[in-house]
Amino acid sequence: MAVNFNMGFAISLIFVVVVAGVSVVTAESPKEVIVKTVKGQKVCDQGWECKGLSKYCCNDTISDFFQTYQFEDLFAKRNTPVAHAVGFWDYKSFITAAALFQPLGFGTTGGKSMQMKEVAAFLGHVGAKTSCGYGVATGGPLAWGLCYNKEMSPSQDYCDDFYKYDYPCAPGAQYYGRGAIPIYWNYNYGAVGEGLKEDLLNHPEYIEQNATLAFQAAMWRWMTPVKKGQPSAHDAFVGNWKPTKNDTLAKRVPDLEPL
């Protein structure tokens, strides 16, 4: 997707007069924001965190409103001795992963309040899916998010033969739950691997070895519709998706409130 965008941009540059090219420096962190107008639309580039002249990169980036101490507060118990992925997850891997999706609108859509809500909702899902805080755990279950980076005692290898042509299981590979929003089954590893251009079908273990990749897999799932014609979680959340009459009748509505 990013590749197509850049190529499209390069091609349109040949035909379109770039009206403005100015740089501004924000007050808080001295990062350079490149602002241009392409075909009447304002697009920006904020360096490594939001790169590639996208309209989304004209807004704050995630690190402008979500910082290390907030990540530490949110996932306070993840490195306690009883946790199961001590030393694995950190803020840097989250922000590095997010840099891939911020030019596409992840945490950069709709203005500050919606941006914060989307990141909160995403991390809420992450926390809920990776928590080991049950019932009376100190700090409550939420503080125990990111306690796991993989399923602990898988009862099977999650190889579905139905997908043997599209996503054949690699000999010996196990497709148990891994990641920040865990993925299971060969076909999900295959699809996420295509999305991220990583050979996850042959190397599902990459997800439990690399926190950046583990966050990217979760973000890809969040940004990508599960089926054609369906909205992604992101689209539903930020209001890009407009329900049809059938959706409304079936009580499928976009929910802009935090979960």
Ligand SMILES: *[C@@H]1O[C@H](CO)[C@@H](O)[C@H](O)[C@H]1NC(C)=O
């Ligand atoms: C950027 O933020 C503004 C509000 O500050 C919002 O109106 C706009 O829609 C956002 N841009 C995009 C591409 O979502």
Ligand SMILES: *[C@@H]1O[C@H](CO)[C@@H](O)[C@H](O)[C@H]1NC(C)=O
């Ligand atoms: C982890 O994954 C990221 C994102 O795919 C990649 O850029 C990085 O090189 C990987 N790190 C290691 C140690 O393989």
Ligand SMILES: *[C@@H]1O[C@H](CO)[C@@H](O)[C@H](O)[C@H]1NC(C)=O
């Ligand atoms: C809407 O729902 C009706 C009844 O279930 C169905 O027959 C129809 O094909 C649906 N329309 C669309 C556009 O999905």
